[in-house]
Amino acid sequence: AGITILIKPEVLGHYAQSCKKKETPFCVSWLRKLTTIFSRQHAATQAILEAFPLPPEKHHSYRSQGRFSSTYKSQDLDSIAFESAMKLYLEDKFKEASKAFEQLLSDYPRTAFRGRARYWMAQAVAHSEGNEKAHKLFLDLQQEFPLTYYGLLASRETGIPVDSSINANLPLAEDKEPSLLPQELFHLKRAENFIAEKANELAAFELREFRPRDSLSNNFLVYLAMLTHKARCYSLLFTVLGELIQRGSEGVLSAYGLHLIFPTDYFDIISKSTDASQLEPLLVMSLIKQESSFDKTANSPAGAMGLMQIMPFTALDTDPKVVLSELLDANENIRVGVKYFNKLLNRYKGNIVYALGAYNAGPTTMDRWIKAAPSKHGMAEFIESITYRETREYVASIIRNHFWYSRQFKGVGTFDINYFWKTPTTEPVKGT
Numbered sequence: 001a002g003i004t005i006l007i008k009p010e011v012l013g014h015y016a017q018s019c020k021k022k023e024t025p026f027c028v029s030w031l032r033k034l035t036t037i038f039s040r041q042h043a044a045t046q047a048i049l050e051a052f053p054l055p056p057e058k059h060h061s062y063r064s065q066g067r068f069s070s071t072y073k074s075q076d077l078d079s080i081a082f083e084s085a086m087k088l089y090l091e092d093k094f095k096e097a098s099k100a101f102e103q104l105l106s107d108y109p110r111t112a113f114r115g116r117a118r119y120w121m122a123q124a125v126a127h128s129e130g131n132e133k134a135h136k137l138f139l140d141l142q143q144e145f146p147l148t149y150y151g152l153l154a155s156r157e158t159g160i161p162v163d164s165s166i167n168a169n170l171p172l173a174e175d176k177e178p179s180l181l182p183q184e185l186f187h188l189k190r191a192e193n194f195i196a197e198k199a200n201e202l203a204a205f206e207l208r209e210f211r212p213r214d215s216l217s218n219n220f221l222v223y224l225a226m227l228t229h230k231a232r233c234y235s236l237l238f239t240v241l242g243e244l245i246q247r248g249s250e251g252v253l254s255a256y257g258l259h260l261i262f263p264t265d266y267f268d269i270i271s272k273s274t275d276a277s278q279l280e281p282l283l284v285m286s287l288i289k290q291e292s293s294f295d296k297t298a299n300s301p302a303g304a305m306g307l308m309q310i311m312p313f314t315a316l317d318t319d320p321k322v323v324l325s326e327l328l329d330a331n332e333n334i335r336v337g338v339k340y341f342n343k344l345l346n347r348y349k350g351n352i353v354y355a356l357g358a359y360n361a362g363p364t365t366m367d368r369w370i371k372a373a374p375s376k377h378g379m380a381e382f383i384e385s386i387t388y389r390e391t392r393e394y395v396a397s398i399i400r401n402h403f404w405y406s407r408q409f410k411g412v413g414t415f416d417i418n419y420f421w422k423t424p425t426t427e428p429v430k431g432t
């Protein structure tokens with residue numbers, strides 16, 4: 001409204017004429033923004049378009065499935081539908097379960113549980129209709145979601161390495177984007193200059209002003225991902241990559257894309273901290289990626305600190321001599337975090353799934369889940385029985401992270417589920 005009052009249409013027309021003489025992305029983005037403020041019939045819009053007919057915005061073809069984030073209200077109806085279908089599966093009512101999963105996917109095509117539901121539907125079909133039909137379902141899931149936990153589980157069923165879909169081509173990146181808003185272009189140029197001067201923290205500060213939008217092209221988002229990787233602004237990097245994955249961008253499924261998705265910061269410190277323990281460095285790195293996105297200054301609203309997001313009382317209980325202010329130091333945070341995770345592994349007899357769940361939700365809660373879980377089921381069924389969505393997805397994501405880090409460091413392309421699942425022969429040891 002302020003623009004309508006203060007700027008006359010003829011002034012905007014003169015501005016558009018000057019832009020036409022020397023066209024720049026900054027100038028075009030301002031004009032495009034102004035034409036969205038006013039209606040098409042408004043005198044200001046007409047003045048701009050008469051002086052400088054704007055080229056139409058690019059329209060990008062994304063995968064038809066759209067976003068898989070749930071937009072369903074109440075106590076998430078898709079979640080209720082999944083729980084009902086999973087209950088049928090766990091009761092060995094496989095035919096009914098497969099129909100229930102199929103109905104869920106039909107009723108809620110954008111559900112965040114899409115990959116999850118498709119995996120268990122395929123399992124139900126394998127039990128009720130045979131492996132041939134199930135194989136096709138597993139293969140489709142693996143090809144569509146190769147970077148996910150459920151894609152890994154599906155690859156175990158098909159026998160086809162999940163990394164077979166990863167190509168060696170560099171993704172296309174473009175540093176020009178007509179739909180950038182003026183303030184976005186301002187932050188982008190400052191970030192580029194800071195990166196050129198190796199001032200990565202300042203570059204990250206500028207880049208945090210960005211949010212992926214539908215009008216931003218895939219190629220520009222790839223360029224933005226490259227910049228955020230250079231600036232080590234991983235929280236935004238993972239957001240941008242998540243957007244590209246949801247769009248079905250082929251550039252993410254490349255060796256370079258994996259390099260962006262799975263950073264290797266602090267590996268030397270992690271290796272040193274795990275030398276004297278039973279912990280594998282890649283497992284700790286997988287946990288750090290999920291906990292803090294490699295931000296050593298991270299602080300959660302609950303008070304968790306640093307790379308491994310350690311709560312102060314947990315740190316003191318693990319090492320009474322720890323100085324809490326030092327938990328934002330990478331060396332100290334990893335040292336205490338590794339010591340605490342080792343404590344949890346000992347408590348759960350080496351079962352990594354249990355230890356990860358306890359690291360996120362607390363040992364008392366994990367003990368309750370273990371006690372409630374049917375003994376006949378394995379790791380995948382147990383993870384599905386975790387009632388906290390955050391913890392369930394946390395455990396699954398770390399298992400996924402570990403596979404891709406193992407591939408990166410060791411060249412291992414086979415998903416070994418038994419590594420995470422060593423079932424204790426006795427009840428969890430209390431107070432260890």
